[in-house]
Amino acid sequence: MVAVIGSSSKLxxxxxxxxxxxxxxxxVGQSGTGRSTFINSLCGQQVVDTSTTIPDPSDSSSxxxxxxxxxxxxxxxxxxxxxxxxxxxxxxxxxxIDNESSFxxxxxxxxxxxxxxxxxxxxIRRNPRFKDGRVHCLLYFIVPTGHGLREIDVEIxxxxxxxxxxxxxxxxxxxxxxxxxxxxxxxxxxxxxxYNIPIYNFPYDLDYDDEETIDAxxxxxxxxxxxxxxxxDEITGPDGDLIRVRQYPWxxxxxxxxxxxxxxxxxxxxxxxxxxDLKEHTQEILYEKYRxxxxxxxxxxxxxxxxxxxxxxxxxxxxxxxxxxxxSSNNLNLSPINDSAASAISDVYASKEEAVRxxxxxxxxxxxxxxxxxxxxxxxxxxxxxxLREMEERLERAQHFKTDQKDLTAENFSF
Amino acid sequence: MASAATASPELQYSELVGIDNLPIQRYKIVSKKGAxxxxxxxxxxxxxxxxxxNTLFQTSLKNHIENSARHQKGIHATVEIDVVRAELxxxxxxxxxxxxxxxxxxxxINNKNxxxSLIDFIDDxxxxxxxxxxxxxxxxxxxxxxxxxxxFIRPTGHSLKPLDIECMKKLCTRVNLIPVIAxxxxxxxxxxxxxxxxxxxxxxxxxxxxxxxxxxxxxxxxAEHAKDLIQLMPFAIIGSESLVKNLKGDLIxxxxxxxxxxxxxxxxxxxxxxxxxxxxxxxxxxxxLSTEELHYESYRAFKMEEQKSLxxxxxxxNDSIPPIVPTSNSxxxxxxNNPLFRKDEEQLKNYFTEKVKTEESRxxxxxxxIVNERNRLNKDLEAVQQQIKELQDQIKELSVKKK
Numbered sequence: 001m002v003a004v005i006g007s008s009s010k011l012x013x014x015x016x017x018x019x020x021x022x023x024x025x026x027x028v029g030q031s032g033t034g035r036s037t038f039i040n041s042l043c044g045q046q047v048v049d050t051s052t053t054i055p056d057p058s059d060s061s062s063x064x065x066x067x068x069x070x071x072x073x074x075x076x077x078x079x080x081x082x083x084x085x086x087x088x089x090x091x092x093x094x095x096x097i098d099n100e101s102s103f104x105x106x107x108x109x110x111x112x113x114x115x116x117x118x119x120x121x122x123x124i125r126r127n128p129r130f131k132d133g134r135v136h137c138l139l140y141f142i143v144p145t146g147h148g149l150r151e152i153d154v155e156i157x158x159x160x161x162x163x164x165x166x167x168x169x170x171x172x173x174x175x176x177x178x179x180x181x182x183x184x185x186x187x188x189x190x191x192x193x194x195y196n197i198p199i200y201n202f203p204y205d206l207d208y209d210d211e212e213t214i215d216a217x218x219x220x221x222x223x224x225x226x227x228x229x230x231x232x233d234e235i236t237g238p239d240g241d242l243i244r245v246r247q248y249p250w251x252x253x254x255x256x257x258x259x260x261x262x263x264x265x266x267x268x269x270x271x272x273x274x275x276x277d278l279k280e281h282t283q284e285i286l287y288e289k290y291r292x293x294x295x296x297x298x299x300x301x302x303x304x305x306x307x308x309x310x311x312x313x314x315x316x317x318x319x320x321x322x323x324x325x326x327x328s329s330n331n332l333n334l335s336p337i338n339d340s341a342a343s344a345i346s347d348v349y350a351s352k353e354e355a356v357r358x359x360x361x362x363x364x365x366x367x368x369x370x371x372x373x374x375x376x377x378x379x380x381x382x383x384x385x386x387x388l389r390e391m392e393e394r395l396e397r398a399q400h401f402k403t404d405q406k407d408l409t410a411e412n413f414s415f
Numbered sequence: 416m417a418s419a420a421t422a423s424p425e426l427q428y429s430e431l432v433g434i435d436n437l438p439i440q441r442y443k444i445v446s447k448k449g450a451x452x453x454x455x456x457x458x459x460x461x462x463x464x465x466x467x468x469n470t471l472f473q474t475s476l477k478n479h480i481e482n483s484a485r486h487q488k489g490i491h492a493t494v495e496i497d498v499v500r501a502e503l504x505x506x507x508x509x510x511x512x513x514x515x516x517x518x519x520x521x522x523x524i525n526n527k528n529x530x531x532s533l534i535d536f537i538d539d540x541x542x543x544x545x546x547x548x549x550x551x552x553x554x555x556x557x558x559x560x561x562x563x564x565x566x567f568i569r570p571t572g573h574s575l576k577p578l579d580i581e582c583m584k585k586l587c588t589r590v591n592l593i594p595v596i597a598x599x600x601x602x603x604x605x606x607x608x609x610x611x612x613x614x615x616x617x618x619x620x621x622x623x624x625x626x627x628x629x630x631x632x633x634x635x636x637x638a639e640h641a642k643d644l645i646q647l648m649p650f651a652i653i654g655s656e657s658l659v660k661n662l663k664g665d666l667i668x669x670x671x672x673x674x675x676x677x678x679x680x681x682x683x684x685x686x687x688x689x690x691x692x693x694x695x696x697x698x699x700x701x702x703x704l705s706t707e708e709l710h711y712e713s714y715r716a717f718k719m720e721e722q723k724s725l726x727x728x729x730x731x732x733n734d735s736i737p738p739i740v741p742t743s744n745s746x747x748x749x750x751x752n753n754p755l756f757r758k759d760e761e762q763l764k765n766y767f768t769e770k771v772k773t774e775e776s777r778x779x780x781x782x783x784x785i786v787n788e789r790n791r792l793n794k795d796l797e798a799v800q801q802q803i804k805e806l807q808d809q810i811k812e813l814s815v816k817k818k
Contacts, residue, residue, distance in 0.1 A: 030571075031571055031576075032570075032572055032573045055574060057574075057617040061577065095576060095577065096577060098526070146461050147460055151524050175570075177672055247603055248603055248674075250674075250684060251674035260674065352767070352771060356771060356775075359775070363781060366785065373789070384803045387803075391807070398813075
């Protein structure tokens with residue numbers, strides 16, 4: 001029995017060897033966070049040219065376009081298993097003065113991949129060579145400020161985490177001392193929890209999974225966000241093989257040293273141990289959720305309740321804050337009442353106007369109803385009056401007839 | 416007086432008149448008076464501005480932002496202006512130091528108005544000084560004019576961001592702008608020199624006038640020093656508030672990594688020493704004077720021209736400079752606007768509430784009327800129906816009687 005299983009696994013391996021495993025990785029981060037260098041370090045070869053987003057010195061445009069750039073790399077591990085890696089880079093993300101539009105390009109791309117699969121699934125004749133372009137994992141490069149996540153980080157991760165496996169990464173981690181790194185990781189995790197951002201945290205099931213898996217996943221979870229150092233420079237190490245390093249006047253960093261950066265841990269998790277898990281999570285959970293939402297045509301309109309209580313305009317600090325900093329003696333902190341504040345006020349008024357208008361309509365309808373009711377009853381009244389008159393007339397006639405008759409009979413009796 | 420001394424040959428004076436004592440007297444007065452120095456630090460959060468200030472003056476001048484409070488505030492919508500005052504003394508010379516921080520700059524998704532607060536602040540200081548100068552009594556002038564602005568650049572290794580370019584363009588015409596590359600320990604020496612080159616190219620192409628120390632051709636050594644400084648700009652800096660032990664066992668200011676120690680006061684690691692020399696040791700006076708003589712004067716001239724043209728529209732007498740008319744830029748106006756605006760808002764709110772209340776009461780009334788009307792008519796109907804019933808009964812009776 002054992003022999004049969006043994007040989008079948010070899011056969012299975014041969015088949016996967018030929019086919020290769022496909023994996024799509026997306027890398028999102030501002031310019032200068034080390035995305036391209038990371039990609040090159042990940043693949044062990046020059047895949048992307050670094051510093052390609054550097055603009056011309058005389059270019060003074062305030063808006064830098066976000067473009068998606070795909071690279072396909074074939075990686076092979078020691079046992080000959082091939083991984084066909086598709087890497088999507090995002091040069092231009094968050095580089096403009098106003099970055100509101102950056103998000104939609106990325107989100108639309110991911111959703112588009114899901115839509116394609118959805119469409120393909122429902123075809124009568126499906127294409128056997130259909131290329132699955134779904135993004136299996138998204139690495140988000142965070143700039144370590146020492147003060148937690150910034151607005152742009154929170155916003156993009158919030159929007160992406162329901163669509164794709166998001167793994168946050170601290171970029172250029174060699175600019176941080178050990179204690180600063182711990183602080184940044186702590187602050188980022190606190191912020192992720194505070195803003196309810198569900199990142200991919202290497203989930204495990206205590207009942208279902210074996211101890212090894214649980215231990216591995218717990219260890220990985222503790223490292224999030226991964227502190228990454230990448231490098232394009234290689235030197236010959238003490239063993240004689242080429243190692244990627246960063247060289248400073250005060251020391252040299254080996255990026256593959258797990259004590260100095262989490263790069264190697266992240267790479268093995270992405271490409272070896274958790275590659276299948278990430279794919280399965282994308283397929284079975286995220287894609288299914290997207291499919292359900294798309295097919296059930298969820299009505300996202302929420303009925304606004306007519307609430308005639310007036311909101312306290314000062315309780316919304318981000319929009320209408322009159323910031324007076326008590327530290328300085330000059331009260332020069334005049335926050336401008338910008339467009340969003342004005343629109344907030346007009347929104348409130350608009351909704352109140354709506355409410356009043358609706359009331360008016362309701363009362364109009366009521367009036368109409370009563371009028372019609374009245375009309376109906378008036379008509380009934382007229383009917384009844386008419387009947388009455390008729391009967392009165394008949395009565396009179398009858399009476400006349402009777403008196404006539406009486407006279408007649410009286411006459412008869414007077415003989 | 417000097418000519419009188421040499422004109423008459425009979426009078427032989429052994430001593431000089433003593434005019435050359437003036438600089439020494441001046442020195443005594445100045446050192447007694449002390450100086451005021453206002454430094455602004457601008458840049459995104461997390462670039463080490465607070466750490467740098469504390470490193471520069473070797474004391475905990477500024478407090479770091481409280482991270483535990485960051486969730487209460489919510490995401491910054493505005494850029495604040497934070498002034499820290501301190502009085503430093505070294506060898507009996509006092510300096511009143513003002514450090515202006517700009518928390519919230521560049522932290523949002525949309526940073527269009529980030530630099531507006533900075534520019535307004537700088538202009539307001541010039542304005543305020545101008546007004547105080549024109550008061551009858553100008554003994555107690557409160558001078559917060561910014562003498563130097565350090566603009567912190569993120570060490571991406573690429574080039575300047577659009578926000579940096581925009582902001583520096585606006586700042587350089589108003590204040591002595593000194594761009595610095597923050598967290599210089601992120602870049603290797605080659606990466607740093609490429610980065611500096613690119614920044615210099617952008618600054619030149621975009622016509623941003625950064626501060627450069629004047630080269631005094633008479634004094635060879637200081638000219639050399641000035642040239643040195645200019646070559647290194649923008650300065651790459653590392654800040655640290657902690658002392659670490661190096662290999663020799665000495666305590667030095669630096670940042671300790673598992674792979675080595677980046678030293679703050681080591682010229683091969685960063686340009687901190689040069690920047691300190693520029694700010695404090697060699698060029699502080701030049702920074703102060705150029706602010707007063709160059710930037711303030713140009714602001715003043717501009718403002719007065721504006722008022723002259725305003726007043727020349729109303730009256731023809733252009734010889735005397737008219738008293739300061741509050742322009743749309745002045746602090747007073749803006750301060751007035753703020754409470755006025757609030758009052759207006761209150762008024763509008765009340766008006767709206769009133770209106771809605773009256774409408775509502777009208778509707779209630781209307782509804783009541785309709786209901787009353789209906790009730791009345793119903794009653795009438797009832798009455799008439801009653802009548803009909805009675806008559807019907809009567810008819811019945813009569814018809815029965817007839818039979």
